[in-house]
Amino acid sequence: xxxxxxxxxxxxxxxxxxxxxxxxxxxxxxxxxxxxxxxxxxxxxxxxxxxxxxxxxxxxxxxxxxxxxxxxxxxxxxxxxxxxxxxxxxxxxxxxxxxxxxxxxxxxxxxxxxxxxxxxxxxxxxxxxxxxxxxxxxxxxxxxxxxxxxxxxxxxxxxxxxxxxxxxxxxxxxxxxxxxxxxxxxxxxxxxxxxxxxxxxxxxxxxxx
Numbered sequence: 334x335x336x337x338x339x340x341x342x343x344x345x346x347x348x349x350x351x352x353x354x355x356x357x358x359x360x361x362x363x364x365x366x367x368x369x370x371x372x373x374x375x376x377x378x379x380x381x382x383x384x385x386x387x388x389x390x391x392x393x394x395x396x397x398x399x400x401x402x403x404x405x406x407x408x409x410x411x412x413x414x415x416x417x418x419x420x421x422x423x424x425x426x427x428x429x430x431x432x433x434x435x436x437x438x439x440x441x442x443x444x445x446x447x448x449x450x451x452x453x454x455x456x457x458x459x460x461x462x463x464x465x466x467x468x469x470x471x472x473x474x475x476x477x478x479x480x481x482x483x484x485x486x487x488x489x490x491x492x493x494x495x496x497x498x499x500x501x502x503x504x505x506x507x508x509x510x511x512x513x514x515x516x517x518x519x520x521x522x523x524x525x526x527x528x529x530x531x532x533x534x535x536x537x538x539x540x541x542x
Contacts, residue, residue, distance in 0.1 A: 361468075361469040361470060362469070362470065363468050363469055363470070363472045363476075363477065363480060363491055364470070364472055364477050364481075366481075367477065367478065367481040367483040367484035368474035368475075368477050368478050368481075368484065370474070370478055370484075371484075372504075372505050372506070373388055373396075373398075373475065373478060373479070373501065373505050373507075374388050374389040374391065374392055374504075374505040375388070375389070376388045376474070376475050376478070378462050378463070378475060379462060379463035380460065380461070380462050380463065381432075381444045381447065381448050381461040381462055381463055382444070382448075383444070383463065386460075386462070388505070389505075391427060391429075391505070392503070392504070392505060392535060393425060393503050393534040393535055394425050394426065394427045394503060395421075395425060395426045395427070395500065395501065395502065395503060395526060395529040395530050396426075396427055396428075396429055396499075396500065396501040396505070397414075397417070397426075397427075397428045397429070397498055397499070397500050397526070398429050398431070398479070398498070398499040398500075398501070399414065399428065399429070399430055399431070399496055399497065399498045399499075400431050400432075400433045400435075400465075400467045400476075400492060400495060400496065400497055401430045401431065401432050401433070401440070401461075401495060401496060402432065402433065402434070402436065402439040402440040402495040402496075403432070403439070403440055403442060403447060403450045403451075404438075404439040404440065404441070405436070405437075405439040405440075405494075405495045405496070407494070407495055407496045407513055407514070408495075410496050410516065410517060411451060411454070411455035411457060412455050413516055413517030413518050414428055414430070414457075414459065414517045415455055415456060415457055415458065415459065416517065416518070417517045417518065417523075417526075418458070418459040421526065421530065422459075424530050425503065425530060425534070426526060426530060427459065427460065428459040428460070429459070429460050429462065430451075430457070430459060430460065430461040430462065431461075431462050431464075431465050431467070431475075431476075432444075432447050432461070432462070432463075432464045432465075433464060433465055433466060433467045433492075433495070434464060434466075435466055435467050435468050435469065435492070436494055436495050439495060440464065440495075444463055444464060447461070447464070448461060467480075467492040467497075468480070468491050468492050476492065479499055479507065480492060485507050487507075488507050488509075488510040493512065493513060494513040495513055496513040497510070497511070497512065497513050498510065498511040498512075498513075498515065498522070499511075500522070500525050500526060500529065501529075502529050502532060503529065503532055503533075503534055503535060504535055508525065508529060509522075509525045
């Protein structure tokens, strides 16, 4: 009986440690080396329907890049993000949503389930992408680029939680980073977007508005 109890304790402890590692509560370091890409516009990502998206299609746009989750206390930010997108989408502004399950397993669903959730509950129309890992040993190279000090100096550091936000200029360069608790209608965030939108498009701009 004692042995059974001991085995149960060991199995439970292993499970707890495994979950803590998976969700970033104990050391699970992100890659140290930056990816080969020199710009976020050099990446090709999968959208939420599984289609390849070459990120250079967004050249000439101001981007807000955000890691999302459906079961987080910050999930209602979807509403504010959609309002922000509606306000500026005709002025060369795009929001790119990247679902991630890194924090407390708060994005457990499939891409189909995530898309249905966002559409039905928040009427999301801005581009959503396939699930990625935003931190840890399995971090997607796109997020390695965003958080690595060599590829994104000045805005480096691990993603701290769901709904962390990066803003780019029209050349795809990161110009600002905001914490998860910063709401989409935050005055400083909106100011950064509006200032970036005032700049001219790159001269070799070929994408459609």
